[in-house]
Amino acid sequence: xxxxxxxxxxxxxxxxxxxxxxxxxxxxxxxxxxVGFGHLPYHYVESNDSIQEVFTGSDASxxxxxxxxxxxxxxxxxxxxxxxxxxxxxxYNLLPQKNCHILxxxxxxxxxxxxxRTEHLTEIGQxxxxxxxxxxxxxxxxxxxxxxLGSGALAEDLIKLLKxxxxxxxxxxxxxxxxxxxxxxxxxxxxxxxxxSYEMFPLIVNTIGTKEVLFDEIFFQxxxxxxxxxxxxIDLGSPSVINTxxxxxxxxxxxxxxxxxxxxxxxxxxxxxxxxxxxISILVETRRSHFTxxxxxxxxxxxxx
Numbered sequence: 001x002x003x004x005x006x007x008x009x010x011x012x013x014x015x016x017x018x019x020x021x022x023x024x025x026x027x028x029x030x031x032x033x034x035v036g037f038g039h040l041p042y043h044y045v046e047s048n049d050s051i052q053e054v055f056t057g058s059d060a061s062x063x064x065x066x067x068x069x070x071x072x073x074x075x076x077x078x079x080x081x082x083x084x085x086x087x088x089x090x091x092y093n094l095l096p097q098k099n100c101h102i103l104x105x106x107x108x109x110x111x112x113x114x115x116x117r118t119e120h121l122t123e124i125g126q127x128x129x130x131x132x133x134x135x136x137x138x139x140x141x142x143x144x145x146x147x148x149l150g151s152g153a154l155a156e157d158l159i160k161l162l163k164x165x166x167x168x169x170x171x172x173x174x175x176x177x178x179x180x181x182x183x184x185x186x187x188x189x190x191x192x193x194x195x196x197s198y199e200m201f202p203l204i205v206n207t208i209g210t211k212e213v214l215f216d217e218i219f220f221q222x223x224x225x226x227x228x229x230x231x232x233x234i235d236l237g238s239p240s241v242i243n244t245x246x247x248x249x250x251x252x253x254x255x256x257x258x259x260x261x262x263x264x265x266x267x268x269x270x271x272x273x274x275x276x277x278x279x280i281s282i283l284v285e286t287r288r289s290h291f292t293x294x295x296x297x298x299x300x301x302x303x304x305x
Contacts, residue, residue: 001037001101002288007060008034008041014050017043021095024102026088028081029209029238029255030073035064035102061109061284068113069121069280070128071273074259077121078128082113083153112283120276130157132261133205133234136253137162140203140232145169147190147198149214150207151177154236158205159185169201172208195219202227209237220244220252234258 010016010032016025023036023044031052034041045051055063063072068085070077089106092098137146146162148155151172159168163185171190172178182189190197193214198204199222208214215233224231224246231251235242238255246252 001105002061002284003057004037005057005060005105006036006038006041007055007063008045008051009053009055009063010034010045010050011052015046017046019044019095021092021097021099021102024088024092024106026085028084031067033064033067035060035105036099037101058284058288061105061287062280064109065112065116065280065284066277068109069116069276071276071280075128075132076273077117077276079117080129080154080157086110108287112280112287115283116276116279120272120279128157129236129258130154130161132258133158133236134161136232136234136261137166137203137205140230145201146203146205147171147201148205148207150237151181152207154207156181158207159187171198199223199226202231204232205234205236206241207236208241209239210241211239212241213243214241215244216242217244220246224250 012027012029012031014032016027016032016034019025023034023041025044026033026035032050034044053063066072068082070079070081073081085106089110092106093103145167147169148158148162149171151170151174155170155172159170159181162168167188168185169188169190170178170181171192171194173192175192178189178192181187195215199219204223206214220233220242223233229251232253233242233251234253236255236258240254242252242254244252248257
């Protein structure tokens, strides 16, 4: 099965033909992936110009495992990508023509990625999107309280990192999840889209990604006027929800600024990442050998499409 695995890595904004389950598709702010077997994934590519890389066989499995472990991310070893894969997997599992071999492949990848992270990447976990945001917040010198926008996995990561030293307020569209997080972590709730209340916070971290503009130039000018020079707005959403000419120099940081912050931190990770990649190669070869021993017949006897 691994020998027939094909992964097409496309640009983040690439157009992909919809699938009923014949292939697995993942779209994030950094990339788009089509995962399947043989030549089938090529049928879902709208334009060959959007293809960045193609991997097959063991190389495809290694690429997927390194990606899930965050080793292909701008912020090395970040774990938000794991949640993105799991959400895409859950959606794929609901498709009418989901493929059992793709499901099995993804399940094994999740198992192996957990092993790699536990054995090689745990100690550098704090240097992720949430970890970098925490460093910036503490460096600002105004970390008594912070407003977190969103209620997903990244928002919860931030809460866990900040709750010991910072009073946290939360606001998001999903009131059920907001109430759950507020009860679990003893948070204060701000009604969603209550910009008048939002403006009162010198420190804001957004984790919401949508094409809708939630914070425009008017909001930022009023917000900055209230808090200069200690204001900090970190936008981790993709797509970005902000529309302003303000930059990092004025305390407004976007994802690309976080990527820059991670460049120096990545130097500290090189040794551990190298060991993680070695472990991934060994795991993939073990999976491949195990499959060959348990399925002695050719691919043709296992072909499903």
